[in-house]
Amino acid sequence: MAQSFNIAKVVRIAGREFASTALTKGFIIGALVVPAVLVMLIPLILVLAASAKPPAVSGRILVIDRSGQVFDTLAERLSEESIRERRERMAERAAEFAQDAFGSLGSQVAGGTEAAMDAIQIPKLTLESLGADADVEVAKKLIRDQISGDGPIDPADRVLAVLEIDEDVVVIHEGDEEFGAWQPFFRPKLNNEAVGEIENAVEWAVREQRYADADLDRDRIRAIDRVTQREAQEVTEQGEQKDTSGLTSMVVPVVAMVLILVATFTGGQYLLTTTIEEKSSRVVEVLLSAVSPMELMTGKIFGQMFVGLSLLVIYNGIGIFALIAFSITGVVSLSLVVYFFVYFVLAYIMFASMMAAIGSAVNDLREAQSLMTPVMLFSMVPYFFFMPVIRAPNSTLSTVMSFIPPISPFIMIMRIATPETVPGWQIALSILVNLIAVWFLLWFAAKVFRVGLLMYGKPPNFRTLIRWVRMA
Amino acid sequence: MQSGELAIEMRGVRKTFGNKVAVEGIDLEIPKGSLHGFIGPNGAGKSTTIRMIMSILFPDRGELSVLGKRSAVESKDRIGYLPEERGVYKKMKVGAFLHHMGRLKGLDAGVSLRKRVDEWLEKIDLPDVSKKKCEELSKGMQQKVQFVSCVLHDPDLVILDEPFSGLDPVNMRLLRDLINEQHQQGRTVIFSTHVMAQAQQLCDHIVMIHNGKKVLDDPLDVIRSRHRPESVWFDPIDGSGVDRVARIPGVTGVSVVDGRNRAGFDGSIDPTEAVRVLADAAPMHGVELHRPGLEDIFISIVTGNDLSADDKARLRAELRGTGGES
DSSP: OOOOOOHHHHHHHHHHHHHHHHTSHHHHIIIIIHHHHHHHHHHHHHHHHHHTSOOOOEEEEEEEETTSSSHHHHHHHTSHHHHHHHHHHHHHHHHHHHHHHHHHHHHHHHHHHHHHHHHSOOOEEEEEEOOTTOOHHHHHHHHHHHHHSSSOOOGGGOEEEEEEEOTTSSSOOTTOSSOOOEEEEEOTTOOHHHHHHHHHHHHHHHHHHHHHHTTOOHHHHHHHHOOOOOOOEEEETTEEEEOOHHIIIIIHHHHHHHHHHHHHHHHHHHHHHHHHHHHHTTOHHHHHTTSOHHHHHHHHHHHHHHHHHHHHHHHHHHHHHHHHHTTOOSSSOHHHHHHHHHHHHHHHHHHHHHHHHHHHHOSSHHHHHHHHHHHHHHHHHHHHHHHHHHHOTTSHHHHHHTTSTTTHHHHHHHHHHSSSOOOHHHHHHHHHHHHHHHHHHHHHHHHHHHHHTTOOSSOOOHHHHHHHHHHO | OOGGGEEEEEEEEEEEETTEEEEEEEEEEEETTOEEEEEOOTTSSHHHHHHHHTTSSOOSEEEEEETTBSSGGGGGGGEEEEOSSOOOOTTSBHHHHHHHHHHHTTOOOSHHHHHHHHHHHHHTTOTTOTTSBGGGSOHHHHHHHHHHHHHTTOOSEEEEESTTTTOOHHHHHHHHHHHHHHHHTTOEEEEEESOHHHHHHHOSEEEEEETTEEEEEEEHHHHHHHSOOOEEEEEESSTHHHHHHHHSTTEEEEEEETTEEEEEEOTTSOHHHHHHHHHHHSOEEEEEEEOOOHHHHHHHHHHTTOSOHHHHHHHHHHHTTOSOOO
16 A cells, blocks of 8 residues: 655654653653763762771780781781871872872862761771780680670770781791791671771781891882883874773773663663553544554654654763863764764664554553563673673674674674774675664564554564564 | 545445454445434444544455545545544643644644634633643543544544544533534534434434444435334323223334333334324323334344344443443
8 A cells, every 4th residue: 555655744743752752851850960960979979988888996906926026016007096197198199190190070089089088987906915825716715705795895895806926927937938927817797997907917017027137128129119100102193192092992882882772772762652652542543644654653763763862962972071071082083973873873773663563562561561571682682792892893703793683783883983993894784784674673663553553452472463564 | 426526435345353354345425515424333343444434444355535535645634533542642731732733734833723723722612721731631621622633624524433422411512513513614524423313413314334234324314214103102191091002903012112102003004093093092191103213223224123122222222322332
């Protein structure tokens, strides 16, 4: 049957579809306000995460120092002032690093880091030496008794750890090749910060004593140890710039793929919902008196495509703004942006066709779930394969997957975004294969759409859908 | 009839859904400017026939032309259609919805369209709803809005599928007047109903459909004259009157219908003669010839004498609109 195709009506349908989806409070909040608020909240989240850490630990640490050389240095190292001083120095260094790396934006990050450091409280530890000949079992029994004992114990009295340090930990016995060791026995469920602090302090103290015993200058050894690297540079035609290989080979491909996926499924999901809504509110036959099913479906698909596109334009805009803010250039080329939109349109139309077919076939969203499962599986494939594809963009696996619609657009955009060159014929072929798939899926969807819209009652399965295609 | 004068023409149209034959070999000629009623019980095939006229469904076999075109698709903007399965965009404002439908029907946007929408809303007694969301309207109000969306663009052909279902008596009368107005303005109007009384009040031509087949297609007055009265209502002064009437030669039986006595008679008595004979037989408050309605005609056509009294009662209830909507 010959079908008229009135472009003005299609545009009209698309316009309503776009307006009723994108110009609503829900969409604007979901698509714009929520991400913006999240970004602004990052420093606050850092602080909150830090302050959510367990309260400062206080208690006793019993040391059996059989060497007799470590305890004093260790006690000094774990004193409250010493710990505070170290923390402050660490915060300063983090702030400097952030400033260097991110410029003006970095100072905000640095502010967050400092606030986070302030929020962590300093543990109060009392060190007690049990002498060189103490029995470790007796000391351990103290912890055990405290745990099994009734009644509360003053936090300052709690034994947090027993440290047993070998006699030859600083000076090697004659004939031996290695130094002695040390062993901590902790109270159960002691928090990680405290454990880390204690372990680092013992290491520090032992090493200090070894340097002294060997008559070595500690500062000199540290200077020898430190090899400083200046910021990596890429030499390009325009001159030198920051090394962006990490960004181009990992971040950009994944972000491009995820953006296309998000936009495709946002548009697709809305298409499914509005189609079901039109069917269940019975407005669809009223519409069919004015437009043909093909005009209706095309209008709806295009309307939601512009919803997806506006998301992409906004998010890309933010992304490009961020790159400029971090003064990173040359990461995203114009051709990449063009391919990005080409592959989005291809991916979107394929998934939107499936969504339109499903939406027209069912009576409510719940019934759509079972038909949606295979579609959702397709959408997960790019996530499973992004690692192997990014690592080896021209491997057999990557190449083969580039020609399998409907996942092909997601794979191709990742390959194109990596620094490696994808052969031109592969890009052309993948676009061709996708165009064929687009044509087939639109044809299939149009058939299902025409029949499904007026079918109420029992939800269909795939066999029914294929019967409808034959029928239409 | 010249096909140029026909709004709709159908020849041997058949439509099946799987094994079920929905419409079987329907021939139909609907002249321009007429007011046609499609009647028949629920599931008779009325909506399927209408959907084929609208090119929403396509016939398996047969030919069809609408406003001189091979299908309604080519003249959609000249047709106004109120489907049986109808609805509105719930979240859309009434004015915006009508504006949208008007645009889809080919009207130009602008002041004139907005004015036209406002005028129509005034006409259906809903002058203040333009800025309200459709979901805030009652079902009956929504139905009137849908009627407006169907006639807003001044179509040549108006097709209304069960337009009265769900309306209260006041709005039923309003809608009846609006349909009459469309007819008087020279438009071709087709409407379907399973409630015979509505067709009787409105139409000048009746198409009866039963089990997917056309069983009657005549002007209302022709149908009336063909089906002459075969019974008389009577109201005797005392109880013995009923027995006396039953004994009159030619009277086939006396029954109580809707709380009134009705005497049936065979072909041996002329209807006017029957009234006189009954009045003579016993003292009466009144005697009245019973003119068969579409309901009776329909039941006699489709059932003959094959149906049990219970089934007839059920069918009658459905044809009066009390048997439930579908």
